[in-house]
Amino acid sequence: MVDISLRNEILASVEEGFEKQLAFTQMLMRFKSERGQEQECQDFVYDELAKRNYKMDRFRMDREALSAHIGGGKITDQHSDVPIVVGTHIPQDRKGRSLILQSHIDVVPTGPEKMWTRPPFEPVIESDWLYGRGGADMKAGFGAIFFCLDALARVGFKPASTMHIQSVVEEESTGNGALMTHLAGYKAEAVLIPEPEEEMLVRANTGVIWFEIEVQGIPVHVREMGAGSNAIDAAYRIMGVLRDLEENWNQRKGNHRYFEELDHPINLNFGIIEGGDWASSVPSWAKIDCRFGIYPEIPAKDAAEEIIERLAAFAATDFFLRDMPPKITFNGFYSEGYTLEPGSEAENVLAQAHQGVTGTPLKSFVTPGYLDTRVYALYQSVPALCYGPISENIHGIDERVKVSSLKRITGTMALFVAEWCGLERIFKPEPYL
Numbered sequence: 216m217v218d219i220s221l222r223n224e225i226l227a228s229v230e231e232g233f234e235k236q237l238a239f240t241q242m243l244m245r246f247k248s249e250r251g252q253e254q255e256c257q258d259f260v261y262d263e264l265a266k267r268n269y270k271m272d273r274f275r276m277d278r279e280a281l282s283a284h285i286g287g288g289k290i291t292d293q294h295s296d297v298p299i300v301v302g303t304h305i306p307q308d309r310k311g312r313s314l315i316l317q318s319h320i321d322v323v324p325t326g327p328e329k330m331w332t333r334p335p336f337e338p339v340i341e342s343d344w345l346y347g348r349g350g351a352d353m354k355a356g357f358g359a360i361f362f363c364l365d366a367l368a369r370v371g372f373k374p375a376s377t378m379h380i381q382s383v384v385e386e387e388s389t390g391n392g393a394l395m396t397h398l399a400g401y402k403a404e405a406v407l408i409p410e411p412e413e414e415m416l417v418r419a420n421t422g423v424i425w426f427e428i429e430v431q432g433i434p435v436h437v438r439e440m441g442a443g444s445n446a447i448d449a450a451y452r453i454m455g456v457l458r459d460l461e462e463n464w465n466q467r468k469g470n471h472r473y474f475e476e477l478d479h480p481i482n483l484n485f486g487i488i489e490g491g492d493w494a495s496s497v498p499s500w501a502k503i504d505c506r507f508g509i510y511p512e513i514p515a516k517d518a519a520e521e522i523i524e525r526l527a528a529f530a531a532t533d534f535f536l537r538d539m540p541p542k543i544t545f546n547g548f549y550s551e552g553y554t555l556e557p558g559s560e561a562e563n564v565l566a567q568a569h570q571g572v573t574g575t576p577l578k579s580f581v582t583p584g585y586l587d588t589r590v591y592a593l594y595q596s597v598p599a600l601c602y603g604p605i606s607e608n609i610h611g612i613d614e615r616v617k618v619s620s621l622k623r624i625t626g627t628m629a630l631f632v633a634e635w636c637g638l639e640r641i642f643k644p645e646p647y648l
């Protein structure tokens with residue numbers, strides 16, 4: 216049990232290391248670790264974990280095993296091949312409860328850089344905000360993983376239980392990185408992922424599926440347009456059908472615990488659209504990339520089937536699509552959502568730690584997005600806690616994370632680890648501090 220004086224000592228240690236923590240976070244943010252380009256960042260993480268004497272493991276994605284798993288994201292040419300890194304702490308005397316601390320290092324594309332106030336991969340702190348792509352989502356959280364443990368080491372402690380620190384890729388596209396750690400056999404009695412969650416705990420989240428729709432047209436000169444078939448017009452009609460389906464799924468929110476109070480829990484996004492070759496030619500092709508949310512307890516397969524059926528029914532009535540039906544390819548996330556059952560001991564410990572740092576009770580909320588915690592909630596049936604700093608504009612322009620919030624959640628995490636894992640004394644000084 217962490218008493219008040221030890222608690223104060225740990226929080227003072229977080230404070231002491233915080234400047235270093237911000238510099239470390241900015242180092243992580245300078246890596247342009249977009250999908251498939253995470254190698255350098257992952258090597259950096261490997262070295263930093265090795266420096267701290269964790270037992271190191273590095274392994275590749277097993278595409279066959281991932282594809283065979285019910286929650287495996289669909290693998291395409293864009294899938295990252297960068298290995299997963301895990302650093303494991305083994306205590307001298309196992310007394311506490313085991314823990315996985317996980318972060319993803321992949322970041323989403325920046326969008327037009329000219330819309331950014333500062334270059335997205337040159338992190339800058341201004342007043343209480345740290346700016347840059349991937350800072351909030353979620354390299355700040357990853358820094359907090361390293362530095363909550365460093366804070367414990369600085370006051371002479373390590374966790375008294377087995378702990379895995381997992382650095383994954385593919386969180387923004389398939390969730391296969393986290394799933395791969397599960398397939399590789401990494402398990403624990405609780406999991407904490409410090410995604411930017413506004414200093415709150417995620418109670419439930421949606422699953423996500425990705426798919427691409429291809430429509431073929433018949434190209435002719437526009438002067439004889441009636442003889443051709445316009446693939447872009449057809450894609451537009453399909454988008455209307457999918458928006459109706461989105462509306463329909465939102466109307467079903469009353470059947471889903473925790474989602475009934477959200478305005479619009481199910482979001483469909485048309486993320487990429489391409490098509491046509493020439494302004495004066497009737498387009499022969501069009502392609503839309505879509506992302507659809509799904510309620511927990513709805514298997515991705517059921518949602519996918521409903522989408523396929525709905526589009527097939529529409530295509531059968533469409534003057535053009537009935538002869539050339541659209542082709543649907545599932546090409547990324549194929550993931551169910553999850554609910555964190557209230558009342559677990561892990562949640563209680565986090566709530567106490569949060570209260571100890573912020574002086575306020577831990578709130579929980581529901582998010583309409585994908586989270587890697589689903590792997591542990593669904594396939595290991597352990598409390599999977601998603602909790603992290605206040606942020607703005609993730610996946611947008613001028614993404615930023617609140618510096619004072621980052622310090623608070625690092626303190627919460629240090630106290631959480633101390634209480635959940637227990638502590639054991641270390642007798643030799645740690646050279647990396």
Ligand SMILES: [Zn+2]
Binds near residue numbers: 319
């Ligand atoms: Zn994230």
